Amino acid sequence: MAFWEDFYRTKRTSSSGRATAALQRIAEGLQPGRALDLGASHGDDVIWLAMKGWQARGCDISDTAVTRARARATALGLGQQAQFERCDLSVAFPEGEFDLITALYLQSPVALAREAILRQAARRLRPGGRLLILSHAAPPPWSREATPSTIFPKVAEELAATGAPTSELEVVAAEIVRRPGRGPDGTEAMLEDNLVLVRRRAA
Numbered sequence: 001m002a003f004w005e006d007f008y009r010t011k012r013t014s015s016s017g018r019a020t021a022a023l024q025r026i027a028e029g030l031q032p033g034r035a036l037d038l039g040a041s042h043g044d045d046v047i048w049l050a051m052k053g054w055q056a057r058g059c060d061i062s063d064t065a066v067t068r069a070r071a072r073a074t075a076l077g078l079g080q081q082a083q084f085e086r087c088d089l090s091v092a093f094p095e096g097e098f099d100l101i102t103a104l105y106l107q108s109p110v111a112l113a114r115e116a117i118l119r120q121a122a123r124r125l126r127p128g129g130r131l132l133i134l135s136h137a138a139p140p141p142w143s144r145e146a147t148p149s150t151i152f153p154k155v156a157e158e159l160a161a162t163g164a165p166t167s168e169l170e171v172v173a174a175e176i177v178r179r180p181g182r183g184p185d186g187t188e189a190m191l192e193d194n195l196v197l198v199r200r201r202a203a
Contacts, residue, residue, distance in 0.1 A: 003110045008064040019048030020104050022134050022177065022195055027052065030130070033099030038121065039106045043069030043084060049100075050082035059087040059094055089113075093120045099129045107135055107151055114151065118161040122169060125200040130172065133158050133196040137176060140191055142183030155194045164198040172197040 023045055032053035037046045040058025042065060049056035050073070060066050066086045073082040087094060090113040101121045106114065122131050138152050153161075159174045174196050181191040 004060075004062040004108075005064060008062045008068075016042075016044055019045050020134065021179065022193070023102060023104065023132065024048070026130075026132055026197065027054075027100065030100065033126075033129075034096070035100040035102070036094060036096075036098045036121075036124075038089060038101065038103045038117065040069060040084060041065055043072055043082065045102060045104060046082045046084065047073055047076065047078060050078045051076075054081070054100070056082050057094065058082070058084045059089070060084070061086065061088050089117045093117070093124065097124050097126045097129070099126055100132070101125060101129070102132045102134075104132070104134045105136060106133075112151075115161040118158075119163055122162045122164065122198060122200075127200055127203045130197060130199045131162060133162070133194070135194045137192040137194050140181055140183060141189050142185060142187050153194060155196065158194050158196040159198075162196065162198050168201055169198050170201055172199050 027049065035049050035054045035056040037056065037058040040046050040060045043058050046056045046058035046069065058069060063086050066084045069084040073079050073084070085094070101124060103118060103121060118133065125131060135158060136152055155174050155176060159171065163169060165171050177193050177195045178190050179193065180188065182188050
């Protein structure tokens with residue numbers, strides 16, 4: 001927890017004000033329900049979902065990130081639809097079942113029980129519910145912060161972490177997607193992400 005609290009508190013990272021593009025593409029066609037975002041940061045994705053009619057919940061290990069996300073939701077009049085809580089996913093997973101669970105760039109240079117978290121997320125889907133995983137497939141060319149402990153998984157590894165496919169879970173998508181990115185110095189590059197979407201089969 002100390003690493004991420006220091007990350008948000010001292011670096012004063014700011015919200016982009018935009019939801020993740022891949023989430024927007026996928027969620028636009030879904031009926032709003034209950035959503036959970038794992039590693040919610042400043043809450044951009046949770047707030048976007050709430051604005052689209054979802055009862056959205058975000059969790060993050062940093063008190064500072066949670067406080068900032070709550071303040072933004074309140075300022076937008078979304079304090080009831082977009083809720084945030086501090087949680088350490090390596091210790092306990094949020095209670096409840098969900099129609100959509102997102103793990104968007106849930107990657108860490110410090111220890112994280114990531115596979116166990118994703119497996120638990122898949123178990124918390126309601127019938128018909130979806131788990132969306134988006135992860136960096138490699139560090140950006142301008143990055144100087146990637147460490148040997150930072151995980152850059154393969155698509156097959158992300159899919160295996162969910163436990164899909166099974167009689168209960170079907171694979172909707174498992175692919176590499178590309179997006180434009182810009183580094184701190186203005187350098188532009190096409191970045192590759194892993195995208196995995198699994199769905200719990202209807203009962």
